[in-house]
Amino acid sequence: MNPLRPPRLSSTDIPADPWRYLLYVARAQTGLVALGFVGLSVSGTAWVLLPWAIAKVIDEVISAGSAEPLLRWTLVLLAVAFASSWVFIAGYRALFMAESHARVRTVRNLTDHLNRAGTGVRGAISPGEMVNLSTEDAHKTGSFIFQLGFGWMGVxxxxxxxxMLWNIAPALGAVILGGVLFIGFVVGPVLGRLQHHQIAYRSSVATLTGQASDVVGGLRVLRGVGGEDQFSRRYRAASRDLREAGYGVARADSWVQGLRTSLPLALMAAITWVAARLALTGTITVGELSASFGMTALVAQHSGAMIGMAQAVIAAQVAARRLTAFFGTRSDIADHGTGRGAHGTLRDPESALAIEPGRLTVVVSAEGKPAEAAMERLARYRESGAEWGGTRLDALALDEVRERILLLRDDYLFAQTLGETLRVDPERALAAIETACAGDVHSSLGSDLDGEVHNGGRNLSGGQRQRLRLARALAADAEVLLAVEPTSAVDAHTENLIASRVRAARQGRTTAVLTASPLWLARADTVVWMWDGKVRAAGTHAELSRHDEYRALTSRQESR
Structure with a gap:
C-alpha cells in the first residue's frame, strides 16, 4: 500500500448547510457534551439552591430566637457548595475537551478535503483563506459547543x-420570567445586526489575507514588472474595507455587551423592589426576601451567559458558512472510473510520450513546463486521454491510480518527525534515506527517526529538502514513479550516486525521470527527447546524441 496516498473519505459525509455542520461537529462529541451539560445543569441548580438554603437559615434563626439552627444549615451549605464546585469542574472539563476535539476534527476535515479536491480548490480558496479556515473558523465552530453549555446552564x-420564586410568590416568578423574555426581545434584533456585520467582516478578512498571500508568493515578480504601487493601492483599499467592517462589528457588539450588563441589573432592581413590598405587607418573610435577591442575582448573571451563547452561535454560524463553502469545492479530476488492474505501457497521446513498464526512462526537454504537464497527465493530475496498457486512465478508479502511480515534484514537507515524513517502518525508512543519499539529513536530525522536520523543511538546506522528498517517494515503493527534476539542487557527485542507487533500488519497476542530466541519461534504459511539448525521438543516450540539438541540450547540463 502506498503510504503517501491521500485518505479516501467521502465528502458527502460533511453537511453542506452551516447549521447542519455545527450539529455534525457537536454530534461527534456527544458523550463529552452530554457530560458537560449534566455537570453544569447540576451545578447551576445547586447554585440557585444556595440562596434558598440561606433564606431557611435566616427564617429559622429569627423564628427560634437563637443561633442553634446555624450549625445544621452551615453543614448543608458547605456540602452543597463543595459538591457543586466539583461537579462544575467536571462539566467545564468535559466541554473544554469537546471544544478541543471539535477544533481538531474540523482541521482534519479541512486537510482530508484538500487532499481529495487537490487543485480543484485553486482559484476558489486562497492560501490566506485556508489559514483563516484552519485557525479562526475552526476555533469558532469548536468554541460554540463550550458556550452552548454555559447558555444551557443559564436556561x-x-x-x-x-x-422557586413562583413558589415563594407568583408575582416574583412572573417578574423574573417576563424580565428575561424582555431581555431576549430587546437583544434579539441587535444580535441580527451583529451577524450581518460579522459576515461582512469575515468576507473582508478573506479578501485581505488572499491579497497578502499573493504578494508574498509573487513579490519578486511584482518588483520586476513595477506592480508594487498598484498592489499597494489595492491592499490599502481592502484594508479600509476591513476596517469599516470591523467598526460595524464593534458597534453592534458594544450594544450587545452594554445590554448584556445593564438589563440584568435592571431585572435585579425590579425583583428587589417587588420582593421588598411583599415583605413589608407580610406576604413573604425576610429570609424569602433575601432568597429572592440572591436567586435573581444568579439568574441575571447567567442570563448574560445566554446572550454570550447567542453571540458564540452567530459567530460559529458565520464560520460554518465559510467552512461549508470550502467543503463544497470539488476536485477538477473526475472520479467516475471503476476499472482496476491495468498493466503495460503508460502513454500520453497529446505528447506521444510513452513509459515502458519495468524500465528506467529519462525524459529530456528544453521546455520544462510542457514535459511536466505530460507527466501530470500520465499520473492523472490533469484530465486527458492518457492510457495504461490500452485502458484510459479516466476509466480506472482514481484511488487505484493514486495507489500505483506516484508523481514526485517539489512537494511540501510538513512539520513532523523524520519517521512520520517517510511513513514506513524504520528498516524501509533507512533504506530509502540511503538510496536518496539523505544520510546527512538523518544525521542533522540527531541520527534519529524521531528528529523533527520543521514546517516546509526550514531546518534543512535546499539540497537536503530535495533528497528528503526523493526518500519519501522511494519509501512509498509505488509501482510507477514519475519524478520531475529530483536532483536539480544537488552536486554532480551526489547526483551520480543517487542515479546509480535509484536504478538499482527500482530495478524491474517502472520509473521515469524528467531531467537533462547526463548522469541519469547514462543509466537510462530509454531516453525520450521532447521538443515543444511533443516527443521528437526516443532511443538510448548514445543514439540520440547524433542529433545536434539534443547534444547541445545535454552538453549544457554536462558543463553545469
Missing amino acids: VMLGVGTG
Whole structure:
C-alpha cells in the first residue's frame, strides 16, 4: 500500500448547510457534551439552591430566637457548595475537551478535503483563506459547543429560579420570567445586526489575507514588472474595507455587551423592589426576601451567559458558512472510473510520450513546463486521454491510480518527525534515506527517526529538502514513479550516486525521470527527447546524441 496516498473519505459525509455542520461537529462529541451539560445543569441548580438554603437559615434563626439552627444549615451549605464546585469542574472539563476535539476534527476535515479536491480548490480558496479556515473558523465552530453549555446552564438556572420564586410568590416568578423574555426581545434584533456585520467582516478578512498571500508568493515578480504601487493601492483599499467592517462589528457588539450588563441589573432592581413590598405587607418573610435577591442575582448573571451563547452561535454560524463553502469545492479530476488492474505501457497521446513498464526512462526537454504537464497527465493530475496498457486512465478508479502511480515534484514537507515524513517502518525508512543519499539529513536530525522536520523543511538546506522528498517517494515503493527534476539542487557527485542507487533500488519497476542530466541519461534504459511539448525521438543516450540539438541540450547540463 502506498503510504503517501491521500485518505479516501467521502465528502458527502460533511453537511453542506452551516447549521447542519455545527450539529455534525457537536454530534461527534456527544458523550463529552452530554457530560458537560449534566455537570453544569447540576451545578447551576445547586447554585440557585444556595440562596434558598440561606433564606431557611435566616427564617429559622429569627423564628427560634437563637443561633442553634446555624450549625445544621452551615453543614448543608458547605456540602452543597463543595459538591457543586466539583461537579462544575467536571462539566467545564468535559466541554473544554469537546471544544478541543471539535477544533481538531474540523482541521482534519479541512486537510482530508484538500487532499481529495487537490487543485480543484485553486482559484476558489486562497492560501490566506485556508489559514483563516484552519485557525479562526475552526476555533469558532469548536468554541460554540463550550458556550452552548454555559447558555444551557443559564436556561436551567432560569427554570429552577423561576419555579422557586413562583413558589415563594407568583408575582416574583412572573417578574423574573417576563424580565428575561424582555431581555431576549430587546437583544434579539441587535444580535441580527451583529451577524450581518460579522459576515461582512469575515468576507473582508478573506479578501485581505488572499491579497497578502499573493504578494508574498509573487513579490519578486511584482518588483520586476513595477506592480508594487498598484498592489499597494489595492491592499490599502481592502484594508479600509476591513476596517469599516470591523467598526460595524464593534458597534453592534458594544450594544450587545452594554445590554448584556445593564438589563440584568435592571431585572435585579425590579425583583428587589417587588420582593421588598411583599415583605413589608407580610406576604413573604425576610429570609424569602433575601432568597429572592440572591436567586435573581444568579439568574441575571447567567442570563448574560445566554446572550454570550447567542453571540458564540452567530459567530460559529458565520464560520460554518465559510467552512461549508470550502467543503463544497470539488476536485477538477473526475472520479467516475471503476476499472482496476491495468498493466503495460503508460502513454500520453497529446505528447506521444510513452513509459515502458519495468524500465528506467529519462525524459529530456528544453521546455520544462510542457514535459511536466505530460507527466501530470500520465499520473492523472490533469484530465486527458492518457492510457495504461490500452485502458484510459479516466476509466480506472482514481484511488487505484493514486495507489500505483506516484508523481514526485517539489512537494511540501510538513512539520513532523523524520519517521512520520517517510511513513514506513524504520528498516524501509533507512533504506530509502540511503538510496536518496539523505544520510546527512538523518544525521542533522540527531541520527534519529524521531528528529523533527520543521514546517516546509526550514531546518534543512535546499539540497537536503530535495533528497528528503526523493526518500519519501522511494519509501512509498509505488509501482510507477514519475519524478520531475529530483536532483536539480544537488552536486554532480551526489547526483551520480543517487542515479546509480535509484536504478538499482527500482530495478524491474517502472520509473521515469524528467531531467537533462547526463548522469541519469547514462543509466537510462530509454531516453525520450521532447521538443515543444511533443516527443521528437526516443532511443538510448548514445543514439540520440547524433542529433545536434539534443547534444547541445545535454552538453549544457554536462558543463553545469
